[in-house]
Amino acid sequence: MAGSVRSGGPVVLVGCGRLGSAILEGWLLTETVAPADLIILSPSEKPAAEAARAQGARINPPLEALTEAGVIVLAVKPAIWREVVTPLAPFLNDQAVILSVMAGVTAPTLAEGIGGWPIVRVMPTTGVSRGRGVASIWSADDRAQGLGRALFEPMAETVVLADEALMDAATAVAGSGAAYFYAFTEALARAGQASGLDAATADVLARATLRSAADSMGDDDLEALIGRIASPGGSTRAGLDALAKDGRLTRMLDETVAAAVRRNREMG
């Protein structure tokens, strides 16, 4: 229901890039935040922000408007967040909550730049724009955690993490995972080409197959799902054996996730 998230004041979205826009679109689509409760800070014009403005959101009002804010959502790049929040801090009221969707930036680091307010970290996927995202949530503060859940549960499958240290792994799996999936799709299409399909046909087959596989996955046991396709001694089993030869699939994904975790830690 529009405006059902009662954060104690307007929701301020700081940064309306790829993720900020996705979050904004998800809130409006799922009516999680009423447009009139939204303040968007963005140095440049963004289509998602303009659409929100048309429904009543405020874009770049005088910073005095932030004194009413219930939650400040930081969706800027990790490299610039300090310079972005410094001018905002003097306008925030005691009850405001800082919600960060920035990869890698830890709560203690955030507290150095914008200390004194409860912090909740959320790692969403851009699927929130269609109300079908994933979001990992962590906070040491119950009220802030509740606010993070209220803002993301309507548009994402959410997981509350017990320990902030797990956020880097959750980011490496979920925040980045869709990109791995697209890279896999591309590689599958290329492999189809290497086996004789023309590029356009291989692209259609790879995309359509993985789309329909993702649609059918649900919560079913993954080995059971594989078993429904791979008949014993059949061609899929031969392909799966090649994929897993000498543990290479597992090793490749271990290395992929570990590299992303390392980078998240460096950014923090």
Ligand SMILES: NC(=O)C1=CN([C@@H]2O[C@H](COP(=O)(O)OP(=O)(O)OC[C@H]3O[C@@H](n4cnc5c(N)ncnc54)[C@H](O)[C@@H]3O)[C@@H](O)[C@H]2O)C=CC1
């Ligand atoms: N794109 C993704 O799938 C995900 C991104 N993230 C995190 O979200 C954050 C943002 O990432 P993206 O949206 O991909 O980056 P982006 O570069 O698309 O967006 C950042 C936005 O911040 C704006 N900005 C710069 N200075 C500003 C200021 N002073 N005030 C307000 N806005 C300002 C820029 O105009 C830009 O639109 C990053 O910290 C990233 O780690 C987290 C999960 C997923």
Ligand SMILES: O=C(O)[C@@H]1CCC=N1
């Ligand atoms: O690549 C990034 O830095 C962010 C983290 C998760 C998705 N995008």
